[in-house]
Amino acid sequence: FLQRRPxxxxxxxxxxxxVTSEYDFYFTDSPTQESLAVVDACLHGGYDVPRAKLIFDRLRVQKRGDASLDSRLYDxxxxxYLLRAEVEENARETWVSDFWHLFDVLESGEEKVQPTQRTYAL
Incomplete structure (x- = not known):
């Protein structure tokens, strides 16, 4: 063991x-992974939806068409948004408006993310 060359x-x-790589489709950069983890933590139990929305909107602008922004995240x-609309009566109109805006984005296909059965079930 000690006689072996390292x-x-x-x-x-x-x-x-x-510079982007052909492998970015499979392996996202660290800042994107961190942002997705924060969004996931904020959405867990509806903990901090406004913060998740800010980070999600920033990711949509910076990483348009990125594979890490899939339909599960949009759903x-x-x-x-629907859960916040139920909880916050004074901001219900805003959350419902945000819901329909994002739903329209999915329907139009402008962000390369297609609605799924779960999207329509919401």
């Missing part, structure tokens, strides 16, 4: 932040 693994240098946001 083996090395040569890793390629990281690409600059403004979770739609569901959260």
């Amino acid at each position: 083996s090395y693994t040569v890793l390629p240098t990281p690409t600059p932040a403004d 979770a946001m739609l569901n959260a």
Whole structure:
């Protein structure tokens, strides 16, 4: 064991932040993963839907068409909007408006995310 020569693994240098790779479809960057984790934590039990909405909207603008923004995330946001509309009577109109706006975005196909059966079940 001690007489063996150590083996090395040569890793390629990281690409600059403004360069995209063909593998970005499968492996998102760390800031996107962190943002998705925060959105998931905020949506858990309706804990902090306004914060989740802010992060989600920012991701939609920055990562338009990104594979990490899939229909499950959109459905979770739609569901959260409806839950907030039930809880917050004074802001019900705003949450319902946000729900329909996001639903219309899904229906139009402008963000490369297609509605699913769960979307229509909401």
